[in-house]
Amino acid sequence: MKKLFVTSALVLAALSSTANAAEEYDPFEPINRGIFEFNTVVDGLLLKPAAQIYRGVVPEYGRERVSNVVNNLGEPVTVVNSVFQGDAENAFTSLWRFIINSTFGVLGIFDAASEVGLKPRSEDFGQTLRVWGIEESPYFVLPILGPSTFGDTTGLVVDWYTNPFNYEGTTNEEFVVGYTVVRAIDKRTNLLPVTDELDRTSLSRYAAYRSAYLQNRESEANNSK
Amino acid sequence: MQHTEVRIYKIANLKLTIQNNMKLLALIITLLPAAAFGYECKSPEVFAKSVSADVVKIVESPSSDDTKEKQLKAMFDEIVDTERMAKFSLGKNYRNLKPEEQSEFKEVYHNFIMATYIPSFKKYNGEKVEVINTKTAGAGDVIVSTKILGKSGPETLINYRLARKGACYKVADIIAEGVSLINTQRQDFDSVISRKGYPELVTLLKSRSKSQ
Numbered sequence: 222m223k224k225l226f227v228t229s230a231l232v233l234a235a236l237s238s239t240a241n242a243a244e245e246y247d248p249f250e251p252i253n254r255g256i257f258e259f260n261t262v263v264d265g266l267l268l269k270p271a272a273q274i275y276r277g278v279v280p281e282y283g284r285e286r287v288s289n290v291v292n293n294l295g296e297p298v299t300v301v302n303s304v305f306q307g308d309a310e311n312a313f314t315s316l317w318r319f320i321i322n323s324t325f326g327v328l329g330i331f332d333a334a335s336e337v338g339l340k341p342r343s344e345d346f347g348q349t350l351r352v353w354g355i356e357e358s359p360y361f362v363l364p365i366l367g368p369s370t371f372g373d374t375t376g377l378v379v380d381w382y383t384n385p386f387n388y389e390g391t392t393n394e395e396f397v398v399g400y401t402v403v404r405a406i407d408k409r410t411n412l413l414p415v416t417d418e419l420d421r422t423s424l425s426r427y428a429a430y431r432s433a434y435l436q437n438r439e440s441e442a443n444n445s446k
Numbered sequence: 447m448q449h450t451e452v453r454i455y456k457i458a459n460l461k462l463t464i465q466n467n468m469k470l471l472a473l474i475i476t477l478l479p480a481a482a483f484g485y486e487c488k489s490p491e492v493f494a495k496s497v498s499a500d501v502v503k504i505v506e507s508p509s510s511d512d513t514k515e516k517q518l519k520a521m522f523d524e525i526v527d528t529e530r531m532a533k534f535s536l537g538k539n540y541r542n543l544k545p546e547e548q549s550e551f552k553e554v555y556h557n558f559i560m561a562t563y564i565p566s567f568k569k570y571n572g573e574k575v576e577v578i579n580t581k582t583a584g585a586g587d588v589i590v591s592t593k594i595l596g597k598s599g600p601e602t603l604i605n606y607r608l609a610r611k612g613a614c615y616k617v618a619d620i621i622a623e624g625v626s627l628i629n630t631q632r633q634d635f636d637s638v639i640s641r642k643g644y645p646e647l648v649t650l651l652k653s654r655s656k657s658q
Binding site for chain 1: 623625626630634635654
């Protein structure tokens with residue numbers, strides 16, 4: 222079974238193409254454009270203003286602290302995926318980052334681990350699939366969540382389940398909801414400079430976002446290899 | 447005896463002066479392309495360092511925004527290869543254009559890039575640029591990795607693709623977080639061409655060059 226899996230992964234690796242400038246594989250473009258427009262409206266009404274207010278009201282120091290907590294809670298997923306990718310070094314780095322930041326870093330508020338030389342490199346299941354060579358995927362846009370691929374969507378699901386903070390026993394539902402909201406605003410705020418720049422410089426927002434997303438995911442996967 | 451010595455000394459001095467002048471002339475010739483500004487072309491790393499130093503010097507100077515913009519624009523043409531970027535951004539569509547259309551596009555693209563990216567200097571807030579390393583890429587290009595250090599700490603990694611141009615280098619692409627500017631532009635422009643046609647692309651680029 223393992224041999225079959227490895228062989229098929231290798232075959233797919235040979236077939237998989239890098240998302241370069243040649244042609245971006247977007248067979249669902251009409252639907253995607255529709256969802257992208259929808260997302261833009263929702264983003265404009267809810268998420269972006271929330272992020273802008275957050276950025277305007279909370280000083281950078283405070284926002285960094287929140288980001289640190291959010292990133293810290295994401296470390297277990299990185300550990301799991303680094304193991305899946307056979308990256309023992311990053312698995313241990315991430316594990317130690319989690320331990321150090323949760324203790325010395327006061328529940329993740331301070332990134333003490335970086336001071337000691339343990340730099341963050343987050344991994345998710347979408348990247349794991351790419352490292353395994355399985356990412357021959359069309360591009361699609363998820364409602365609300367935005368750009369994705371087969372691997373990234375699978376990744377979202379897998380990451381949800383492999384995140385110990387989402388388990389019923391560990392934490393309660395209110396925490397998970399709260400954490401998800403904070404995570405969404407944190408991520409949106411961090412992406413504000415990027416989205417503002419893309420909006421400003423692109424002629425077709427849809428094409429620019431798609432290209433930036435696919436290139437970025439590809440490069441993240443290459444960094445993991 | 448003394449007389450002869452003085453003569454020899456004088457002749458030696460004359461030789462030295464000629465040698466110095468030759469060295470000076472050689473120096474001027476090698477620096478001629480860069481003579482307008484301070485940057486050097488010895489190596490991609492040296493080039494990157496001196497260009498960023500020059501840009502910071504212009505932006506930090508006490509002159510007016512208009513003066514700074516003019517200076518940056520003058521520098522821009524020497525260090526950015528918009529012609530190559532223009533061709534790449536159209537991809538295979540470039541070959542389908544007539545020669546007049548091709549030259550028109552190169553100019554429109556050039557103005558678009560200048561109008562879009564030069565005014566960003568106004569957002570400068572004391573950032574420092576650090577050149578980290580260089581790596582050869584395909585076709586004689588070099589990728590220079592730089593780190594932008596913000597005042598309060600955030601670091602941004604930006605890579606520049608430099609192409610050899612004559613005795614010096616020119617920027618052919620900017621890559622951040624794995625996202626290449628010209629790759630993104632190629633997808634962007636291709637989308638406009640296939641949905642709205644090439645003339646619309648030119649119109650959009652022209653209008654963006656005015657309203658920035």
